[in-house]
Amino acid sequence: MDTRIGSLDAAKPACNDVVSCNHTTSAAIQPCVPATVINGAGGDSTLGGHLARRLVEIGVTDVFSVPGDFNLTLLDHLIAEPALNLVGCCNELNAGYAADGYARARGVGACVVTFTVGGLSVLNAIAGAYSENLPLICIVGGPNSNDYGTSRILHHTIGLPDFSQELRCFQTITCFQAVVNNLEDAHELIDTAISTALKESKPVYISISCNLPGIPHPTFSRDPVPFSLSPRLSNKMGLEAAVEAAAEFLNKAVKPVLVGGPKLRVATASDAFVELADACGYALAVMPSAKGQVPEHHPHFIGTYWGAVSTAFCAEIVESADAYLFAGPIFNDYSSVGYSLLLKKEKAIIVQPDRVVIANGPAFGCVLMKDFLKALAKRLKHNNTAYENYHRIFVPEGHPLKATPREPLRVNVLFQHIQKMLSGETAVIAETGDSWFNCQKLKLPKGCGYEFQMQYGSIGWSVGATLGYAQAVPEKRVIACIGDGSFQVCF
Template sequence: MGITMWINSLGISQILPMNKLNHFQTQTRPMAAYNPRIEHVTNGSLASDKLISSNNNGSPLVIVPPPVTVPSTLGHYLARRLVEIGVSDIFSVPGDSNLVLFDYFVAEKGLNLVGCCNELNAGYAADGYARNRGVGACAVTFTVGSLSLISAIAGAYSEDLPVICIVGGPNSNDYGSKKILHHTIGLPDFSQELRCFQNVTCYQAVIDNLEDAQWQIDKAICKCLEESKPVYISICCNLVAIPHPSFSAKPLIPLSLSPKQSNQMGLEMAVEKAADLLNTAIKPVMIGGKKLRPAKAEAAFLELANTCGYAVAVTPSAKGMFPENHPHFIGTYWGTVSTAFCGETVEIADASIFVGATLDELETDFLRALGKRLKPNLRAYENYRRIYIAESGPPESEAGEELRVNVLFKHIQKMLSSNMTVIAETGDSWYEIQLLYASIGWSLGATLGYAQSAPQKRLVLCIGDGSFQMAPQDVSTMLKLGQNNIIFLINNGGYTIEVEIHDGPYNIINNWDYTAFVEAVNNHQGNCWTTKVHTEEELVRAIEIAMEDRNDCLCFTEVIVHRDDTSKELLEFGSRIAAMGSHPPKLLKN
């Protein structure tokens, strides 16, 4: 797709894809003097107040007066902007200060208001949605709703995900009135919510008047897209339905997205120095990080890998951002819990390219330019192949033997295809997704959002029983939406990841009947299939049913495993976290 610089009639510059140009061209044309539109009338009578004339052949004409433009409202404008940037679903929880705004969301063609069971899950869903769609949105009510949401927004911030957090705020007349309002913490200063969000969003807009509302909405959306971080928009509830001329542009005035460009001289110097270093290395490697995604640099990273031939690894949070069937892919690098032989290959390398720690659009230029200067070098990959021993997989289970976690993942691996996406929770099923913030329970809401953004894919969720108990309610939302996700709940009787860090009675949770829970929230209304498995034979049959007989519905499998059944990687991870937390305090100097 081609890219061009576009200057609209307001002097705002932006980068537009070629397929958007026709949509925006009218914005650059000068407004001509009004010429009445003339319509031929062939049937029916004419109203007496219309001016009638005849053309040369005698057929009647009607001169139609110019249409009267009714200014659009704030709610309509925000809804149109969300659709324009690619948001087709808003994850929401209603409250008294956002109900009128929700009416506009419901009325907007191309926009679907998804009601969630709680604000935390709405935020998790927007997080999952943004991972696939490139931007997500959630909407809640003032303070009591938004403070329930804030942990999910913090997680999105840590993952560089563009999420638009919309809050229905108090009446504009209440600001400065010293009133104590419900849904607040009892202070007349309503900025407490704003202050909470300042540390977990890159931009905050409080819309308490109409004069600059359009500018504030556009500014927030632009910041969200440019910085790939969440933004906060609070809208006073009494302004939503009021028209204003600034909301009426059709088509919408193009967003003023600031294109970033590399300094050519600095780029050339950096490429030259890096190429000199890497071309003299004997066994260099490449490691991709999670910021490949917000920088949209996956393609440039792959191009560089193809050019230089280096061995390529990814960090856990970048899993899925580089094709694992690539001939030079060696696995996941994560220190002592790396994929077998991947850690050794990375750590004996004499030159390493870590891409993604602080990556932005400028480094994408660097990767492409660097690829043109590097000499092919297969030495590190050849070293990896020499020491690599293919995993034999877990030993075969005996008939009726208790199911093991490694056997579960062996069969999940076999069932995966290119039209499936895996969402994995903190714990033994952990890879990618939310590594830094690591909020237990995040994955269920994220699965809801991701599935809504990618209806052509089938989602596979691996979640522990402890994580499931954190936020289980929105299985009902999945059912309401008709999603056909496959959920594997690993029931080992507690917070296993916490057990491996520091064991204690507080890590044991009350055991639920999880399949009965899912059936209860379904209440015979949705399309759902549940089962409970204890052995490998039962698991194989459950997967066959989910993939073939019940591929059109949500399939929930509770997998019963032993409390102490964990991978060696999780054991190592737990011991390292425990060691970090047990460091004695440094002595203060006098």
């Protein structure tokens, strides 16, 4: 974590140069597109105008907010940006959840809340975004810059003359924190925070003193130079060695399988994973936390691998394989069904976003998942033995009995109707709890979106996330499956 707090008398030079960092950008982010102009070139030479243009530049067109007296001036400048739409939310927690859902669809999201009373309220949503590796810009309207160092007690706080309480809370759940309380280094702090969120694919915290957004300053007198985010690169020697070792390991196997994990998203490696599956012919499964990251219409897809509660016949194929490649797995107590998976380390290749570990043997760092999977696809022999074994033992699921008139609605009948609603023009948002398990049984058509929060599991997340996802992808019909208890949490 990196914390940078601007001092009142600092006189740092503003950074108007191209911001460079190692980051593989999401498809939704256009890092070299000129920023939107307000009132002509340099028309709004203020901190608020600069922040608005930066958000538009990285692909944010909707900002979720709860107005409060510490952020009102900043919100005025965001509203003035014609390419930004300000979406008011009923509370800060929902604003954070909405920004989370938006980031899942667009690659980055943003929310704006007020100091402490709003910042502490949004913490849970930001923590969830951190656990899911989502770039989220959390902006807080902070105290007047003249209040710093005065030992004054402010409203909306817990009554202590210490303005760092909110900051300290955010330090553990964001990858960068910027406290902007003077204009001299505001440009640098804002740009560094945003670029760090994109590079690390994690939330960041930006606090902006409430009296600063509307004050003109020379560092904002021109349209901001567009971000140039250099892509991360694999170590070539490490990549070649990892591919050679993995190919030798898998080509000797009789019935190898592939299993996709949730970190396929942060590695932007879903397409590379499918390319590998197409080339090798292995049976293809997905971890429960990665549903939606792997196309279920793939001809060799065998279902969800979740130990004892896997899709029918999927666990038998995965656990009987003599070699398995897991791409981006997270083995927590949920996904491992209480750490009960019948897997053996000596049979596994574990591919993380920037690291490959082969069985009990060598590990290779500085190897990006996308590069590794693409290169491995060219080195594997075609082997569909595991899929043929699955096809041999597979028995199609039966259909629920038809309900009689006035019979209580059964869950399996309800989800049969939901299944018929799904298409490439829909997306499913699954809430924590029963919806997790019932939605896992849905078969996603090509192009159908799917999102849930399995790592953090915050009840009520899906209500705000549905709003954010729908704003981000208005062309899709979003189907949210939410338990009534979780639904009530957000109101």
